[in-house]
Amino acid sequence: MPEPVVRLWFLSEAxxxxxxxxxxxxxxxxxxxxxxxxxxxxxxxxxxxxxEMSAHCQAVQLLVGRTGA
Structure with missing residues (x-):
């Protein structure tokens, strides 16, 4: 399941x-x-x-987007 791993990178960068x-x-x-x-x-x-997984991924995407990262 690659999506959570990719999200880890985005969150770490943010x-x-x-x-x-x-x-x-x-x-x-x-x-x-x-x-x-x-x-x-x-x-x-x-x-x-x-x-559930989609909701988490969307929430992360929105959060990272709001940081400007």
């Missing part, structure tokens, strides 16, 4: 930017959630719905 200052806590929380998704085994991933 955290390194000065524009992230006001959103640092949100970015940290999203990063931790994304890290937890990368550690799921196949059975746990099967329990997630596509909607």
């Amino acid at each position: 955290l390194r930017t000065t524009a992230a200052g006001a959103r640092h806590d949100e970015l940290e929380a999203a990063l931790e959630m994304t890290k937890s998704l990368t550690g799921l085994d196949a059975d746990q991933l099967d329990e997630l719905t596509r909607g």
